[in-house]
Amino acid sequence: xxxxxQDPRHKITKxxxxxxxxxxxxxxHNRLYWYRQTLGxxxxxxxxxxxxxxxxxxxxxxxxxxxxxxxxxxxxxxIQRTEQGDSAMxxxxxSIGQGQGGYTFGSGTRLTVV
Amino acid sequence: xxxxxxxxxMTATEGAIVQIxxxxxxxxxxxxFWYQQHAGEAPTFxxxxxxxxxxxxxxxxxxLSRSKGYSYLLLKELQMxxxxxxxxxxxxxxxxxxKLTFGTGTQLKVEL
Numbered sequence: 001x002x003x004x005x006q007d008p009r010h011k012i013t014k015x016x017x018x019x020x021x022x023x024x025x026x027x028x029h030n031r032l033y034w035y036r037q038t039l040g041x042x043x044x045x046x047x048x049x050x051x052x053x054x055x056x057x058x059x060x061x062x063x064x065x066x067x068x069x070x071x072x073x074x075x076x077x078x079i080q081r082t083e084q085g086d087s088a089m090x091x092x093x094x095s096i097g098q099g100q101g102g103y104t105f106g107s108g109t110r111l112t113v114v
Numbered sequence: 115x116x117x118x119x120x121x122x123x124m125t126a127t128e129g130a131i132v133q134i135x136x137x138x139x140x141x142x143x144x145x146x147f148w149y150q151q152h153a154g155e156a157p158t159f160x161x162x163x164x165x166x167x168x169x170x171x172x173x174x175x176x177x178l179s180r181s182k183g184y185s186y187l188l189l190k191e192l193q194m195x196x197x198x199x200x201x202x203x204x205x206x207x208x209x210x211x212x213k214l215t216f217g218t219g220t221q222l223k224v225e226l
């Protein structure tokens with residue numbers, strides 16, 4: 001296992017279009033997190049899954065955002081009707097349990113909305 | 115809510131020691147993490163503190179004082195490759211205790 005994988009690495013889309021990102025966590029990790037990071041800022045929490053259950057969502061996650069983790073394996077994050085303010089790096093992380101050994105982050109998907 | 119403060123930028127010399135401070139004000143606390151992030155790359159885990167004291171791991175050490183809401187990351191024998199952003203993050207015990215709140219990061223520049 002080579003870590004947390006995210007696809008695509010880069011996405012450029014026109015305002016108003018829908019986009020979907022995929023995250024494949026480390027296989028034995030039961031917890032999966034989505035974060036968003038803008039330039040010069042730390043990552044901001046979006047949502048968290050334990051297995052297939054979405055247990056927490058940030059207020060940052062508007063109705064245009066939806067995340068799923070079918071079968072408790074990979075996860076998708078969809079943004080509908082994208083806005084320029086959605087431009088950011090979207091990071092996925094996974095952990096075993098509460099992650100005392102650290103949360104492992106993927107390399108992220110950089111979204112640019114034009 | 116959580117408020118995490120760390121310096122925006124620091125500069126240090128190769129071979130030297132640098133200390134990056136982090137202060138936090140939180141409604142709850144369940145551990146503090148330090149991550150390293152090179153430009154355009156994923157954050158990588160450096161250290162975790164949940165009890166007061168110093169945790170040492172090679173050239174990196176991290177200290178925590180829960181009563182003071184304070185942590186620092188100590189980097190020894192600095193190398194050019196240590197030039198990166200260093201992120202302090204506090205785990206929020208609410209909602210299942212899994213949300214990390216990050217500071218804005220400290221951009222460290224190591225010079226010759």
